[in-house]
Amino acid sequence: MSSQPTPPSTGTNLDPWYNTYADRAAGLSVSEVRALFAVASRPEVVSLAGGMPYVSALPQDLVVDAMNRVMVEQGPIALQYGSGQGVPKLREHILEVMALEGISGSVDDVIVTTGSQQALDLVTKLFINPGDVILAEAPSYVGAIGVFRSYQADVEHVLMDDDGLIPDALRDAIARVRRDGKTIKFLYTIPNFHNPAGVTLSAPRREEILHICRSEGILVLEDNPYGLLYFDGPPPAPLRSTEDEGVIYLGSFSKTLAPGFRIGWAIAPHAIREKLVLAAESAILCPSAFSQLVISEYLETADWKKQINTFRGVYEERKNTMIAALSEHLPDLSWTNPNGGFYVWVTLPDYLDSKQMLPRAVKELVAYTPGTAFYADGGGRNKIRLSFCYPTPEQIRLGIRRLTTVINGEIDLLETFNATGPLQTMRPERSFTAPPPNLG
C-alpha cells in the first residue's frame, strides 16, 4: 500500500500524483528551449527553426472543391466512424503515390495513420520493450527520438557522412550493441533529404545497408516524408522498393499536400501490418474519415503531381537562397547542401554551443533549432538545423544576416575572454531538448 500516492488533499507536493506515473513517463520531459520557441513564434522573429510546409503554395480552391464534393456525395460516410486500417479508396490512391517512388504493394499492406508520427508511435509500441535498442542516424529526427524515449528504448546513433548512413559504422554499432548483450529491434532511417542533416543515402549504400540488415536479421523502419520534394532529380529508390519483408515504410501527406489533415501511412510486411492495425484501433479507433475522403477526392480530381512540382520549385528557390546567404556571410562555416526536403545542417566552430547561443539569437530576432535536439546522447552541441521551408527568400536572407551577427558576436566574445580553455571543461549535456511539434 505504500506505493499508492498520498491523497491529493495533502497539498504539500506540487503534483499529488507524482508517484503514480508509469516508469516510461520519465521519458516525457519538458524541453528547456520550449519557452524560448514560444517567444520565437512572434512575427518579428525570422524563424529558421520550424518544419512547417509552405501551405500557402497550395491553391485553396482545390481543397475546398474536394471538401464540398465529399460532403455532397459521401457526407454521412465522411462524418461517421470508419475502418481502423483506413478508407480503402485512399489506400489505393496511396499506392499510386508510392508508384512514383518505385514502390509497389497491395492495398492490404497500407495502414492510414494520424500523420506518419502516429505510425512511428505504433511501430515503437509494437516492438520496444524497455532497454531495447533502436539504431538511428547521428543526428536523427527529434520527433522520433521523443517517441523512442517514451517507450524506454535506448537509441544508438550511427554515423553519417554526405552520402548518408555509413555501412561500416552500422556494422560496428550492431557488433557493439550485441557485445553489450542488448537487443536491437530495428534501424530507423530517413534516407532522403535527411531531417535534420539534409543528406541523402547513396544508391550503393542502400543495397549495402539492406544486405547488412538482412543478414543480421534487423528490421528497417524507413521514414520518407520528403522523397517527392527533390530539386535536381529524384533520389535513389526507397529501401522498400527492393525489400518488402524486412522494411516498414512510412509516408505522409503533410509535406506534399498539407499537415492540417494529419494523414500519413505505413506500408508493412503482412504479419506486422495486422498487428499495427490492432494497435491503431486501440489508440484512436480509426483515422478521420473526413480527412481521408477529402485527400482521396483531391488525388482523384486535382493535378496533384503538378502541385508537388510547384512545391519543389518553392523549396528549391528557398534552399538556393539560404545556401547563397550562408556562402556570402558565413564562408568559414560548413553546411550540407540538400537536393530536396526542408533542412540545412550547419557546423559551427567546435567551441560554440548552439543551445547556449539561442537566447542571444532570439534577441536578435532569428531562431534555429540547436543540434542537441537531434541526438539522444548529448551530441550536436556545435550544430544547428536551419529550415528553409516556411520563410520567404527575403526572410531567409534577413535571418541569415541576423544569424551571422549572433555567431560572429559569440566568436568575438569567446576570443575576448580567451574562453577556449574553460569551454573544454564543459560536459556534453544529455538532456533532451525537443522543440514543440510545430517547430520540430
Next chain:
Amino acid sequence: MSSQPTPPSTGTNLDPWYNTYADRAAGLSVSEVRALFAVASRPEVVSLAGGMPYVSALPQDLVVDAMNRVMVEQGPIALQYGSGQGVPKLREHILEVMALEGISGSVDDVIVTTGSQQALDLVTKLFINPGDVILAEAPSYVGAIGVFRSYQADVEHVLMDDDGLIPDALRDAIARVRRDGKTIKFLYTIPNFHNPAGVTLSAPRREEILHICRSEGILVLEDNPYGLLYFDGPPPAPLRSTEDEGVIYLGSFSKTLAPGFRIGWAIAPHAIREKLVLAAESAILCPSAFSQLVISEYLETADWKKQINTFRGVYEERKNTMIAALSEHLPDLSWTNPNGGFYVWVTLPDYLDSKQMLPRAVKELVAYTPGTAFYADGGGRNKIRLSFCYPTPEQIRLGIRRLTTVINGEIDLLETFNATGPLQTMRPERSFTAPPPNLG
C-alpha cells in the same frame, strides 16, 4: 544474439518477426468475432451491434457552411500544423459545452485529442506499468479494455447494479487488490448511460465513490461521451464537477456532432495535463487543425444545443422502440432501460452463451455484441449488448423479432437435447473478443 530474429529469407515462419515484438504486443489479438462482424455489416443484416451515431440527423449544410468559412477565413491555419494541446479557441468552446454539464475549468486544463479514445490511450500510457491494476465497472467499454491490455494492465472489475458502480464493491476490490500486493493506478468509470450496461451512477453514489477514491488516493478516469444525450432529464453532475484534482475527465464530439472529425478532449489536473500534452505530441505531434477549426466554427455559428436536442429525440424514440419490442417478444428476459446514450444490456438465461449464438443470429440477419467483449475476465457469457443508436425504429423492431427467433430457437435446441448438464462443464473463456472499432 540469440534474441535476434532469423532473417526474413528463411521463410519457414509465417511471421519472420515473431520473436521481435514487445511483450505488450501479446495484448493485441485478433477478435474471434471479427470475421463475423464483417459479414454482419452487409446491408441485409440488421445490426444492433454497432456504436455508430446516427449522423444523418445532422443537417449537412451546417457542417459545409462551417468548413467553407474556415477555409475562406483561416485556410492556411487549417491546413498547417497546430499546437499539441489543441487550438485555443476550440478549447474555449469545449469549456462552454462543459458548462452545460456543470463543469468549470481553465482553457489551460483542456487537451484536444484524436477522439476520446486517444485520451484513454495517453492516460494509460502515462500511468500504467505492466501488472498495474485498473479498476473498471463490470462490464466496461470494450475499447478501454483493449487499451488497458495493450499496456499490460490488469483490469479488476467492480460490480454494478441499476444505480451504477456499487460503493461497497469498490471498497472490497481496493482491499482485495492491495492485499495481493498490487498497485492500483486509477478507477475507470462511465457514470452516465453506461456502455454497455445502460445504467447511470446515482447522485449519492457519486459522492460516496469520490470520497472512497480521495481517501484511498486513487485517481478517477471519468469517461462521459453520452452525458448530454439524456432522455427524461439530465443525469447527476459529473464527478469532475465537484473534484478537480483527483479526476481526469474525457469528453467527445463523436456523439453530439460527428465521429468523422475524430475530436475529443481530456480535462486533467494541472500537473497531469502537462504530461498528457507531451505524450500527445509524441504520439501525433498535434490533432488536426482543420477538424478543430471546423468544429469551433460550427459551435460559434450553429445552434448546436438545438442539434443535441434533435439527437436526443432520435435516440429516445429508438430506445423506446427497442424496449417495447423486447417487452413484446422476449418478456421472460431482463434488460436495462437507459435514460440516455446508445445501449440496452440484456441478460439471457444462464445456460445460453451469447458468443456461441452469434453465428446463428447473423444467419438470421441480426447482429449484436456478445457480453464477453466487455469483460477482461471471461464474464458476460449470457449477456448481450443491443445498440439502438444507428438502426431506424422499423429496423429495430425487425431486428428484435429476428433475435427472438434466434434466442427461442437456441432455448428449444438446448431443452431438446437436455443440454444443461454438458453446458455446466464449459469454462468461461478468457479470450478478448473486441469487435472492429466501427462496431464497438
